[in-house]
Amino acid sequence: MNMTRHRWNQPLKLILATLVATSIWSAAGAPQHASAASSDVQQLTQNRAKQDILAKWLQYRPMDMVKAGYTSEDGIYNTDAIYKQAPQLIAPYSPGKLKPQYIEDGINAANFVRYLAGVPDDLVADSSLEQQQQTGALLNAVNKQLSHHPVQPADMSQSQFDLGYKATSSSNLFLGSNTFYDNVLGYMSDSDASNIDRVGHRRWIINPTMKKTMFGMVYADMSYGYPVPFATMSAFNSERNPSEVSYDYVAWPSAGYFPQEVFSPNDAWSVSLNTSRYDKSHTNDIRVELVRERDERKWSFNASDTDREGKFFNVDTGGYGGIPYSIIFRPDGIEEFAEDDTFSVSITGVYGRDGQAQEIHFQTTMFEMLPHFTANAPIKLHVGETIQLRLESGTQTSDNLFVSSNSSIVSIDAQGRITGIRKGEAYVSVDRYIGDPKSKIVTLRVSGNGDEKVSTWAQGAYLKAKGNGLIPMDFDLNYQRPISRITFTGMAVRMLEIVMKQDIVENQVLHNDINSTPFRDVSDWAVNWANKNGIISGTSATTFSPDATITREQAAKLLLNVYDKALNMKKGAGSSVNATSGGIATATPFADDNLISPWAKNVVYEAVRLNLLQGTDSTHFDPHGKLTHEQTYVILERVFELIEG
Known part of the structure; x- marks a missing residue:
């Protein structure tokens, strides 16, 4: 044959x-x-x-x-x-x-x-x-x-x-x-x-x-x-x-x-x-x-x-x-x-x-006649884990055809829910008849249930973020460990690309807009784009400190930058986070308000007001605590939901 x-x-x-x-x-x-x-x-x-x-x-x-x-x-x-x-x-x-x-x-x-x-x-x-x-x-x-x-x-x-x-x-x-x-x-x-x-x-x-x-x-x-x-x-x-x-x-x-x-x-x-x-x-x-x-x-x-x-x-x-x-x-x-x-x-x-x-x-x-996945990079699944893959709304909203390349590794049902069955690699597709194949296919790698697990409090947002394509396989690890500046930047830029439905970094690379960098200690297009677009600055004029960690009060500022950039890109120049209503009102200062750096007080409470970031409990913010990977998953998912509605 x-x-x-x-x-x-x-x-x-x-x-x-x-x-x-x-x-x-x-x-x-x-x-x-x-x-x-x-x-x-x-x-x-x-x-x-x-x-x-x-x-x-x-x-x-x-x-x-x-x-x-x-x-x-x-x-x-x-x-x-x-x-x-x-x-x-x-x-x-x-x-x-x-x-x-x-x-x-x-x-x-x-x-x-x-x-x-x-x-x-x-x-x-x-x-x-x-x-x-x-x-x-x-x-x-x-x-x-x-x-x-x-x-x-x-x-x-x-x-x-x-x-x-x-x-x-x-x-x-x-x-x-x-x-x-x-x-x-x-x-x-x-x-x-x-x-x-x-x-x-x-x-x-x-x-x-x-x-x-x-x-x-x-x-x-x-x-x-x-x-x-x-x-x-x-x-x-x-x-x-x-x-x-x-x-x-x-x-x-x-x-x-x-x-x-x-x-x-x-x-x-x-x-x-x-x-x-x-x-x-x-x-x-x-x-x-x-x-x-x-x-x-x-x-x-x-x-x-x-x-x-x-x-x-x-x-x-x-x-x-x-x-x-x-x-x-x-x-x-x-x-x-x-x-x-x-x-x-x-x-x-x-x-x-x-x-x-x-x-x-x-x-x-x-x-767009046909739907497509927002996820466009490989995703890690654990055996027994189920996530709902997000579809961008094409005109066709029903009668979609979902297919798994190996249903003994990854199953997918008629609603686009995927489940890891056993260790291995497979891909799933939706209406992969015509159009850009990258947006119709998601690769899944199923791993065993090891000791490393996302905390219970973060589980729901973590699964949503994966289904939305915000957590590619390379970022799906070290859940309770502090996230580095370069990893946070990469995840933030990916979220913006999904919001904008375009490869914004790749497009600017092709136009030679971000091929030069002021930093001597990193060579990364996402970092170059984020720095040029006001999302994150270097730790000095010539250094980025890619492996340095991020405090929670620093994260508040970065999140506002990401949110503001998303609004400007989504709705046009002139949009501002300060002009956006919604979120959780914070009338009472945190009990550890005195620990928040003076430069960060306004941005912390604005980020909390917009529900981009929350306290570590009902009364504390822990401004100098280190932002972890799983905390980043949760807050980027919140930003995504606020932008997408």
């Missing part, structure tokens, strides 16, 4: 072939059918709600590969299981036959992206092309090369080669992904340097007149040490009556709400114009302006933007996807989308068929 290992938390390596348009659709040449009710692309995309998109996702989402028997719990693909009849890659060659369920997964993917684009989402599998598409995949697999124009193997019959060549020369091709669903999403990205100027694979899939397609897949043993799939998707179908679809343009991403999971910040935007309404011979004046509404950042595009790895613009009038007029542009400098991130698109310099100048304007709002 051939098995291909693919870890869900590792990126796929994708190779897209360039599809050359060998036919150009026109209304006059299209087959005629009885007219169906016309759908209006612009009306459909601009008027739908998030829940409409979610409903389609639930209709078309990928099959559960584990339940279907194609993948084991730990992500190992059974490459034989997808076939009713296995291919043969030596003479006499045989293309084999895929199981209908596997093909249907690709049809569902195509229909989902077509729905998002606003074109009819009723594609069906074209059974008449089944052997052709399999033979095309076979031909490339035998040659071990992805090509629209493959050479004929010396021992392959002419008739078989001709059939395979017919498939490769009229299909989208893919190498390296195990499912047709992944293939379709890869085609829709289409933004590598060799494809971005025309995004042809994308345009074929969202061709308004397409009604049928078919897929093929054959694995070949390559030099990687495991079988690699060669795949085909027939592209040239145009059997739909053009009168069934009314549109000014077909855009990707479309106007209105659009799920972030199927569009990367590095993907190119495309707007394909209806050539019965727009003149594709008059393109020299076209300009595009893209504005991100939350900060009014603006990108202006024209023919000078030719960086295929960065900011890019092109107008393609080739016959891809039945619409031989597409405006393509990609902004630079977008690392990730915020929730409900709205972009305004303005296109000028286009002309109607009557010669009159026209403009196109629409807005696209990127939203």
Whole structure:
């Protein structure tokens, strides 16, 4: 049995072939059918709600590969299981036959992206092309090369080669992904340097007149040490009556709400114009302006933007996807989308068929469709310990699929509660169909019940903090021992990253903002960021004293700094902890008030008022006591809950 290992938390390596348009659709040449009710692309995309998109996702989402028997719990693909009849890659060659369920997964993917684009989402599998598409995949697999124009193997019959060549020369091709669903999403990205100027694979899939397609897949043993799939998707179908679809343009991403999971910040935007309404011979004046509404950042595009790895613009009038007029542009400098991130698109310099100048304007709002874990680093579990993993709220709030890679080590129930069963390592995932795999997967390491335990008083907050991702495995130790300045800083910065839903330290490293440090005794990006952003200072101008401990009154000041920074980052400049109400009022001074340093009195009582920190009992604060690891867990969990509400 051939098995291909693919870890869900590792990126796929994708190779897209360039599809050359060998036919150009026109209304006059299209087959005629009885007219169906016309759908209006612009009306459909601009008027739908998030829940409409979610409903389609639930209709078309990928099959559960584990339940279907194609993948084991730990992500190992059974490459034989997808076939009713296995291919043969030596003479006499045989293309084999895929199981209908596997093909249907690709049809569902195509229909989902077509729905998002606003074109009819009723594609069906074209059974008449089944052997052709399999033979095309076979031909490339035998040659071990992805090509629209493959050479004929010396021992392959002419008739078989001709059939395979017919498939490769009229299909989208893919190498390296195990499912047709992944293939379709890869085609829709289409933004590598060799494809971005025309995004042809994308345009074929969202061709308004397409009604049928078919897929093929054959694995070949390559030099990687495991079988690699060669795949085909027939592209040239145009059997739909053009009168069934009314549109000014077909855009990707479309106007209105659009799920972030199927569009990367590095993907190119495309707007394909209806050539019965727009003149594709008059393109020299076209300009595009893209504005991100939350900060009014603006990108202006024209023919000078030719960086295929960065900011890019092109107008393609080739016959891809039945619409031989597409405006393509990609902004630079977008690392990730915020929730409900709205972009305004303005296109000028286009002309109607009557010669009159026209403009196109629409807005696209990127939203998170699927939930994801807040935890994004390995977590330690003790045998028998149960924690509730926190989910960031995507539009989908029910019917989530939770999976453990090894349920004999870590179990997970339908609500996302995980329990350590025995020693070992496993990972759990939620709706790990599409989108960023890092946010869908949490690695768990289960340890035995040793002598080191969190104190009873801290247990509840400790478990919550772990479920929220605030206590990665490296910080989950030495519970009653004093915490060091560098460890406290690392945990505080991690909490802020979870609150902000972004890798704030990594982003500033990439921009060279925190790569220098004033400290001679530490080299740590989190420390550099926290120092630069007013959370913690050095013990002198040139020293940080990373291993020094923190007193409780010092912790009060640090917590206020963390809280204030969180509010400023979350709500915008000008927010202040002093302007924030809530928490526990402290009218009576602590009995050991006289021990609190004069500089710390106000910050101690403010931290207590906000419930960031409490006394060691009802009457004492112990200002010079050392802050421990478990105390840090509790207070950072309080800050997190105050910010998140």
